[in-house]
Amino acid sequence: MFRATLSLPARPRGLSPLTPQVAEQVQRAGIQEGLCNLFLHHTSASLLIQENADPDVLHDLEAFLSRLIPDGDPLFRHVAEGADDMPAHLKTALTASSLTVPLGRGRLLLGTWQGIFLWEHRDRAPPRRLTITIIG
Amino acid sequence: MFRATLSLPARPRGLSPLTPQVAEQVQRAGIQEGLCNLFLHHTSASLLIQENADPDVLHDLEAFLSRLIPDGDPLFRHVAEGADDMPAHLKTALTASSLTVPLGRGRLLLGTWQGIFLWEHRDRAPPRRLTITIIG
Amino acid sequence: MFRATLSLPARPRGLSPLTPQVAEQVQRAGIQEGLCNLFLHHTSASLLIQENADPDVLHDLEAFLSRLIPDGDPLFRHVAEGADDMPAHLKTALTASSLTVPLGRGRLLLGTWQGIFLWEHRDRAPPRRLTITIIG
Numbered sequence: 001m002f003r004a005t006l007s008l009p010a011r012p013r014g015l016s017p018l019t020p021q022v023a024e025q026v027q028r029a030g031i032q033e034g035l036c037n038l039f040l041h042h043t044s045a046s047l048l049i050q051e052n053a054d055p056d057v058l059h060d061l062e063a064f065l066s067r068l069i070p071d072g073d074p075l076f077r078h079v080a081e082g083a084d085d086m087p088a089h090l091k092t093a094l095t096a097s098s099l100t101v102p103l104g105r106g107r108l109l110l111g112t113w114q115g116i117f118l119w120e121h122r123d124r125a126p127p128r129r130l131t132i133t134i135i136g
Numbered sequence: 137m138f139r140a141t142l143s144l145p146a147r148p149r150g151l152s153p154l155t156p157q158v159a160e161q162v163q164r165a166g167i168q169e170g171l172c173n174l175f176l177h178h179t180s181a182s183l184l185i186q187e188n189a190d191p192d193v194l195h196d197l198e199a200f201l202s203r204l205i206p207d208g209d210p211l212f213r214h215v216a217e218g219a220d221d222m223p224a225h226l227k228t229a230l231t232a233s234s235l236t237v238p239l240g241r242g243r244l245l246l247g248t249w250q251g252i253f254l255w256e257h258r259d260r261a262p263p264r265r266l267t268i269t270i271i272g
Numbered sequence: 273m274f275r276a277t278l279s280l281p282a283r284p285r286g287l288s289p290l291t292p293q294v295a296e297q298v299q300r301a302g303i304q305e306g307l308c309n310l311f312l313h314h315t316s317a318s319l320l321i322q323e324n325a326d327p328d329v330l331h332d333l334e335a336f337l338s339r340l341i342p343d344g345d346p347l348f349r350h351v352a353e354g355a356d357d358m359p360a361h362l363k364t365a366l367t368a369s370s371l372t373v374p375l376g377r378g379r380l381l382l383g384t385w386q387g388i389f390l391w392e393h394r395d396r397a398p399p400r401r402l403t404i405t406i407i408g
Contacts, residue, residue, distance in 0.1 A: 177383030179322050225333065230366055
């Protein structure tokens with residue numbers, strides 16, 4: 001078993017690539033075959049596996065989700081932390097805090113077009129903590 | 137390896153805390169390091185990791201999702217089990233039936249503000265079965 | 273540990289049952305107790321656990337999600353691969369690429385009404401690759 005907790009520097013709202021940071025820990029772990037779990041210790045940012053090729057995909061994911069769950073919706077009671085806070089909780093609820101990816105020959109078995117992303121839902125986000133656990 | 141299946145008493149529609157019940161099983165298991173998987177054996181209720189502090193967050197999550205996926209939408213063909221049944225399937229599809237959380241020093245490594253919840257999507261729900269599996 | 277990668281023949285848009293193919297690999301693996309992870313190596317199709325009884329549920333899931341995330345939404349910049357491509361990425365983002373199910377006595381511990389499905393989001397999809405990993 002291997003576990004590492006990373007502190008990810010604050011990112012702008014939207015999708016930021018995370019595959020290199022995860023792949024580095026997988027290499028450090030030295031476990032050849034098994035499962036790699038990623039767990040984000042937050043409720044207003046999430047993890048996503050999505051296309052790593054065309055940056056327009058990342059733009060459209062953010063644009064669509066922010067239209068579906070708009071900042072400042074008058075439905076919300078939880079507004080003390082800002083107009084983007086409750087939408088951030090909802091976006092996290094509809095995506096994932098935890099992802100599990102198979103490992104083979106010491107590498108993440110992602111598809112050709114798959115990348116791992118941090119999806120930051122806050123406008124002025126703090127750094128985020130991510131735990132990587134590998135079981136072989 | 138540890139596995140336990142719990143019967144959760146029927147809850148009202150909306151989010152009910154589940155962290156204490158899961159933490160109790162983690163303590164019983166006595167496994168110090170590893171992964172804890174939660175699996176709900178149903179298709180009209182789901183599992184969620186979300187903010188455990190302000191109850192308004194729980195209210196807003198339920199209010200938003202029930203506005204997005206309204207009871208009795210005329211689009212639905214599957215209506216024999218009630219106006220809240222097909223929305224319950226959709227809400228489950230857009231959230232999670234299975235969650236994996238890392239364990240360290242014999243405890244769930246949740247973030248400060250993270251709690252585990254059962255999200256009941258039916259108005260008159262039955263008891264729900266949850267399986268907790270821990271691999272160390 | 274057991275791992276197998278399957279090539280799933282191209283399916284029409286919508287939900288196709290996957291439980292038999294997964295159950296067959298679980299039987300081959302011969303592992304009695306543990307966790308079974310399913311990982312789909314794509315960004316425009318997803319995995320879902322949902323009701324395996326009434327086909328109307330499958331129809332309604334597809335109809336609702338395709339109304340929520342319509343083909344050809346003018347918001348999208350990523351349009352070169354067709355009007356159904358960016359919606360397929362979004363539908364995948366809001367459902368799952370990776371699912372973990374507990375195993376007991378050598379069988380998937382699904383609920384009575386739960387089935388595993390491939391949710392194909394493209395109109396003219398290619399075959400899809402699925403990796404099944406079992407840790408006991």
